[in-house]
Amino acid sequence: MKKxxxxxxxxxxxxxxxxxxxxMHREDLPxxxxxxxxxQYQGMIFTLTVLGGDWxxxxxxxxxxxxxxxxxxDTDEYTNKED
Structure with a gap:
């Protein structure tokens, strides 16, 4: 897979x-x-971390x-520099 x-x-x-x-944080929803x-959110986190990723x-x-x-x-919003 390409970058x-x-x-x-x-x-x-x-x-x-x-x-x-x-x-998850919308109190107007049931x-x-x-x-x-x-x-679904926890499943995404679990899968990402099992693959060796972070967030x-x-x-x-x-x-x-x-x-x-x-x-x-592409751009780090904290430093405004491209990765």
């Missing part, structure tokens, strides 16, 4: 984690919906995913 493809897939995973995190979102979540609930020396983002 660009891997980053694209990591970006999709980070977006999915963002989405599930958001659903409890079963939030519990289902939490299960971070900022204060706004946005995720960044790391695997095989690659990141889900």
């Amino acid at each position: 660009k493809e891997l980053r694209g897939h990591l970006g999709m995973l980070a977006f999915s984690m963002d989405s599930q995190w958001c659903v 409890e079963p919906t939030r519990v289902c979102a939490e299960g 971070v979540r900022d204060a706004k609930g946005k995720h960044r995913v790391f695997l095989m020396g690659e990141s889900s983002r």
